[in-house]
Amino acid sequence: AQSVAQPEDQVNVAEGNPLTVKCTYSVSGNPYLFWYVQYPNRGLQFLLKYITGDNLVKGSYGFEAEFNKSQTSFHLKKPSALVSDSALYFCAVRGMNTGFQKLVFGTGTRLLVSP
């Protein structure tokens, strides 16, 4: 079975500082990994994905994520946080097996960026 763990319920960071939101996964075979962001009363917005290739993936709004197969991790990062980055962040995984179309999400990490 596929699963994702986001060990931190909340991450606090000061504006201008680097941020990291952690994600570890469990899946049979090679994973497809995704990060989504959710603002209040809005749906999920796609940030970035890892499918194959370079372990460092760049996405929207200056975010990037590093895939680490040995640690089964896919942490989200940004070099300099903005107050507007404050939101709920979800990591998700999908296995490669045919028919496994659904995304399996973590429980989410709330990011609070203080001015």
Next chain:
Amino acid sequence: GAGVSQSPRYKVAKRGQDVALRCDPISGHVSLFWYQQALGQGPEFLTYFQNEAQLDKSGLPSDRFFAERPEGSVSTLKIQRTQQEDSAVYLCASSFPASTSTYEQYFGPGTRLTVT
């Protein structure tokens, strides 16, 4: 262009009532998904359509939940005899290719269902 739209955005139902939630996917998107997001949790998969075919309904929590997509575009999620535990945000997502493993899903704003 237009994204995924859902209606109504908010629905209050009395326990035991039936509800119908609508999803309009992005035009031309073949794949459509429904997810349920309880308060403070991540979305959980309910069901998946490829065009009009419902290929996976393994996440539907009970036989009170039913989804359809008769013409391969608009989808409706129906919940019969609603219970308080059905209170959640119901998210719809769509994706273009039939083989969706590597492609991201585009989500609608959700319908917040409150059962009183």
